[in-house]
Amino acid sequence: MSFRLRALGLLLLVALAATAATAWLTWRQATGQVRESVSAGREETARTTSELYAYGYAHGTWDGISSTVRALSQQTGQRIRVVTDSDVLLADSDALAGRDVRPVSDQPPVLVDPRPRLRLPDGKVPLASVKTTVTAIGEYRNTVAYATCLTRAEAEFTAEPDRLGIPQVITDRKAGQCGKTKQPAGSYAQTLQDHEAASKCVGERKLDECLQRAFNERAAAFAPARLQVRMGVLHESPPSLAAAPAVIVAGGVALAVILGALLLSRTVLRPVRALTGAARGLGDGDLARRVPESGRDEIAELGRVFNRMADSLQGAEERQRRLTSDIAHELRTPLANLRGYLEALRDGVVEPTPDLLDSLHQEALLQQRIVDDLQDLALAEAGALTYHRARLDLRELLATCRTTHRPQAEEAGVAVGLETSPPVYVHGDADRLRQVVSNLVRNALRATAPGGVVTLALNAHDGRAVVEVRDTGVGIRPDDLPHLFDRFWRADAARGRSTGGSGLGLAIARQIVADHDGTIDVASTVGVGTTFTMTLPAVSPGAAMSPREPASVRGGLPVPPGRGRPASR
Template structure:
């Protein structure tokens, strides 16, 4: 299977799967389920919230809410989740209870505060008093006689009343005083049911959500629990006093008195009842694939077609550059270093890969050309002096040339020149291979410059060139002293060599923000821009006619450039024809 076909099939499968699943879920399921959940929530939300709230009021805790939530979910077809407001604790989840995969819920929730409604409590208490008074009067009305025969409301026993000193001058009939009484009665009722639950008499739940909360059966089961609970509440004077202070502060609210009183009552009731919760709604399960509508199916089919066309285009875009790169790499391996891959101006990964291949091929081609030029340059440099030596030796052997001390001195000078060329080639080879030894240490660049100038003063004097050194202060660099002296010597000898008699060579040492700076400036023949670009090439000379007279090998600047670069510095050159040349060495300071 070709690479193009593999890419096509891979992208096609991924695109069809991802886009098809996304279209199926978003077009068919999400909208439909959202609409179904909204409709079911509108019908059943109020009843669900009231049922959960009534459970919290009657139980004073959420233990046992699982069964209520499961029944509500089964009857309404909704996924119901009850959580604490901080969403850290899930009190009940219908999907978990029914052992289904837990589905998502809507972000909009309903808060449930399981506290009795103060208005309803006061109204119910007033109705009980009115009914009890009517029954005690013994009326002859048939309706009242019927009510008298029914079970009369039962007040919480052992709740004779709150201490008078809590209220001060405020009458007991005021709303805040009634709220305190209802709060105490609710706490006493909850305490009674918990006492009875501990004794195993009945389930820990109030029979009613309004006073008197407990029915006759609960009171008859464990009357001592009711008595002890009432005594506990009435005896907790600190709690009663704090609640009374909270409730009575609402008198300062003026027009907002009723709202303030209801809020304070609810907050106080929540301290003895269950904690508030949030109720979330969602869908209990996802519909099957059979519910996928025809429009949704058409949409999925259209997406698949688009994905197929798109992946075919992508496969073609990918495979063509790969084929070109493969062919070019084979030609490059066969020795065709001029092969290149067209990549255009497209800014993508494949175009970048093609451009990188072309850069690699150009680098290989330049390296091959440099190698060929090096071989040709070495052959040229050695051919002429060896031919001269051979001619002189053959002349001496045939007796054509008479031996003389001057002739032997000339032949010896030629051999020294060839030895110097070979030594320079060896140093350059080691430097380019990274095998040239360095011993970096703190060294004074000014002192090294003075030493190099001292060694070349005689040569400069013989050439009629003035040599000046400007190094007013020590400049310490971290470099190999011997190699650095070799660089300075090469630059200085080169400057003297290309400066005519009466000229001047100036060496300056300074320190700047980037490090140490050494400049070697001469007033020689100078170089053109084209010559400056080649000044560090092997065996290149600005004036080839001078090389035999001066003995230069054409490798000194190449070696100097490599040594400076190996020590973390730079060597640059500026030149103007007829005015002179300036070499600048920059090294890291110590």
């Protein structure tokens, strides 16, 4: 996918985020206003019903309620319509305000019952509660009559509930014609009826609720009627949403999109252009091109990866050129010798003596050895080198190598020592591992002056077999140590045959050891000597070869056993 499409996708993502943010803000604002409206409506309804209840509770009548309804409508801003439960209109705020009466809201009406809630003692003694209820009915009947009289006389008074919850009228005006009589006409008969109604609750499980119902039934004849209060207007439009927050959010999102696009073009397009130019130069053969590696984001990581790739390509190109040059150098001299002698033999200039034929045969063997080494190295690096794995004792392998190289060591005046621990076993190819050790020993013999010592040492540590080849030779310079395992690399710049082989032996040795899950390292001090250390996974003496691995493998696949060849030099 092109970067333009990705940038477009990013902008679309921002646009979707902006839309979601706007929708969320609108939803939250609408929800908040609805909640506020509902809360305010509940508060207004509670306030209206509370004041209407207080009026009926205190005055004992709905006379004069219009002024209270008018005041409530002005304070709440609501249209209020009050009727009795028998649908008798008591007050309408539209009519009181002198405007055309609007259709009332279709919301269910709120009921207001001005009759007091009794505060009865605990119901442990039912007869006492019945007597208290009868007394409360009588007191409420007298209070209603007295409060109604004061209301119609437009007297100022207040009402406070007594211990039973019955309102007690408090006024500074003398009773006069509104004075309460102790027992109005017919009050005795009413008291008997009150007692009869309350006595029916004896034996009820919920005595207090039953006595409250009896109180309400008896008080219905003289108490103010229950009200049905309707608030609001039919199809009244809801409050509109505020536009300023949405506009601010939309502007902020647009600004974020612009800044994001500018930042994207600055932080992404510039390094992308640099990468494009460097890649184009790399494709044209300029392997020295690199890009800046600033930052820690993905683009900077891409630049670092590109630079590592360029370094790898440049190193591979240099190694390829060096390999070609080394192969040409290694093959040129012996091939020139062979050609010269063959031409001389053809022209009759040189006699085909046995010594000459033996010399030519040695040159041919040298060429064969170099070609075989190159083949082994190629197979090893490709993971296709043939291995015949079995459990073997490294102590025996080192002893064999020591015996094999003893004549060469005696000729050079160098002693070959052997330091071994108890038997140490590994699972590997004996010929290939002997090839590695032999290469190390030959190198040590070349580097050691007469009278020196080459030591083969074996020990085990932390489940690893450790093989060391130590010499007391001239040593290796520190600058040369990193290149020891490079192909065709030799410390002798003149590449003379007397100082070394083809320069492939250590490269092959490292690959063979790696294929055995081991490592090979070198430590050296000039004038003191050199130590090559090879470590391999050790196995127990009784361990058998893994059943998952055949005796002969090439690159992990079963193949017929190949021909054996002497260790690579």
